[in-house]
Amino acid sequence: MFTYPTLLISYVYAVLHTIYCIFIAGYFIPKNTVIIPNLFGAHHDPAVWTDPYAFKPERFLEGGGASTRALLPFGGGARLCLGEAVAKMELFLFTAYLLRDFQFVPAESQASLPDLTGVASVVLKAKAYTVIARPRPTMP
Numbered sequence: 001m002f003t004y005p006t007l008l009i010s011y012v013y014a015v016l017h018t019i020y021c022i023f024i025a026g027y028f029i030p031k032n033t034v035i036i037p038n039l040f041g042a043h044h045d046p047a048v049w050t051d052p053y054a055f056k057p058e059r060f061l062e063g064g065g066a067s068t069r070a071l072l073p074f075g076g077g078a079r080l081c082l083g084e085a086v087a088k089m090e091l092f093l094f095t096a097y098l099l100r101d102f103q104f105v106p107a108e109s110q111a112s113l114p115d116l117t118g119v120a121s122v123v124l125k126a127k128a129y130t131v132i133a134r135p136r137p138t139m140p
């Protein structure tokens, strides 16, 4: 959710206009400006993140140096995603159960591991690839 945030932009703010002239980070934003926060850009800003394009989940462990304030897959502020807690719990359980019950291996037709660059649409999705899910032997 850091390297490839599901939503590239924060869509709720995308349809809102500023109702006053404001300054954001030193930039003057005139009244009635449409603001589209770029969540993908925020997660790949080298001024905030070390090696932002690398898959390094350990950066979020204690002492890993990541700024959790700058992590915005669920947006932020007053229009923060209302489903954040449910989504995190679901993702954790879904992934944990799949990894407990199946071993995932690349299909023989698949020469190498899938390209995870991502395809931008309404959400950021992975390119199509084939994978074999082998049921793990059940424990006695």
Ligand code: HEM
Pocket (backbone or CB within 6 Å): 006, 007, 009, 010, 011, 012, 013, 073, 074, 075, 076, 077, 078, 079, 080, 081, 082, 083, 084, 086, 087
């Ligand atoms: C991985 C899953 C999810 C992601 C990445 C996600 C991300 C987001 C983002 C980025 C926003 C816009 C926040 C903003 O504009 O600043 C949003 C809004 C919202 N999300 Fe999610 N969301 C997820 C799952 C869910 C789920 C499961 C629910 C409901 C059970 C949900 C309900 C909402 C609602 C109601 C809003 C609008 C909040 C408002 O306008 O006040 N989301 N979400």
